[in-house]
Amino acid sequence: MSLLPGFAAALATGGIEVVDLTAPLSADTPVIALPAEFAQTARFELEELSRYDDRGPAWYWNNFRTGEHTGTHFDAPNHWVTGRDGEDVALVPPRRLIGPAAVLDFSAEAGADPDFLLEVEHVRKWEADHGPLPEGGWLLYRTGWDARSASQEEYLNADETGAHTPGISPECARWLAEEAPVIGVGVETVGTDAGAAHSFDPPFPCHAALMGSGKYGLTQLQNLAQLPPTGAVLIAAPLPIVHGSGSPARVLALVERG
Template sequence: MPVLRMLLDAARSGSVRIVDLTTPLQESTPILELPPPFANTSRFRLEELSRYDDRGPAWYWNDIHTGEHTGTHLDAPNHWVTGRDGLDVSQAPLTTLVAPVAVIDKMAEAGKDADFLLERSHVEEWVAEHGPLPEGGWLLYRTGWDARSDDAAAFANADENGPHTPGVSPTCAKWLARETPIVGFGVETVGTDAGQAPALKPAFPCHSELMGAGKWGLTSLRNVEQLPPTGAVLVVCPLPIVGGSGSPARVLALVEE
């Protein structure tokens, strides 16, 4: 039987489960909010054009207003100064957008410490248990933060010192970017870096290292807990915005039962 026919039959029978990892886009969808004087992205908004009325009697449609980095979205290498000469979001290789995925679960640690940082040793322990990171694949970082995604204040978890959300240490980010075979890194938080990343040395290590190495980021993921540590396939569907630094994306995973 042809491979694609087998895949369709498996999805229909439930032997391959399709998991939606995407945060729905609406005005309340949390966004990254930078302090002054930095510019901020737009919140998602629908502007009605017609709804079965004199503006269009038989059709309903809207303009959409949003930023490239709103909701579940893909970060392209050219998003960061270290990758400024890298690929834009329209140039994402199809083998990056459909690729194997590994999941590391640090929900317990992040539940105890909102500023928890993933270290190289944590990933090496995962590799010792589950095998090597996938060649040309993705690593998703499970922290349980998606449970907060319907509450913008809880999602940001900010105080007078700024947001407190889990992230990745500079040493780990450098290692993931330069020494592992992954093409991308995904998180449940609003950005791939920790909330306190501006205070790290160097600042924003995930953005700096991964984008500088030509790798990709995914943020604001949901339902990562439904994926096994290895064996699933990630399907990332951004808008092919020419010259774009990123795009809202529908992100799915195929999980063999």
């Protein structure tokens, strides 16, 4: 059997499962909170135009308003000052929106310490157990944080010192951007950086390093617990917003079951 018909048959029979990694997008979707002196991203809003009524008797439709970086979303290189001359989201090659995924599970560590940071040594240990990170693929960083996504307060986990959510150390961010073979990093938190990353050196190192290296970010993922450490294929589908710095995205994983 040739490749694509075999793939379609496996989808139809359940030999390949499609796992949705996307958080539902609504007015209740958590959004990042920046210090008050900065502009804030918009929450998702739905405006009804008609619903089988005198505004449109046979159809239902809406306008919507949202931030590029609201909900499960894709970060393009031009999102950060280090990548200001890089691709906008419309220029990301379609081929780079599909690739193999490595799932690194540090949910136990993040459960014990909400400020847990992924280090290079953690990735190296994972590689010793599972093989190298995939060339042209994604590192998906599982922390269990998706369990908090129904509540803005629990998701941001902020106190008087700021947000406390797991992330990636500056050294590891640089290594992933400059040396690792992956094209991007996906996380379950509101952004690719830790909640305390504003105080790191450099600040927001994951954004700065990835965007500056022409790599990508995926945030607010869900259901990473349903994926194996290796073998899944990730599909990230942002809207091709011209000059956009990112976009809400439908993110799917294909997993072989047998």
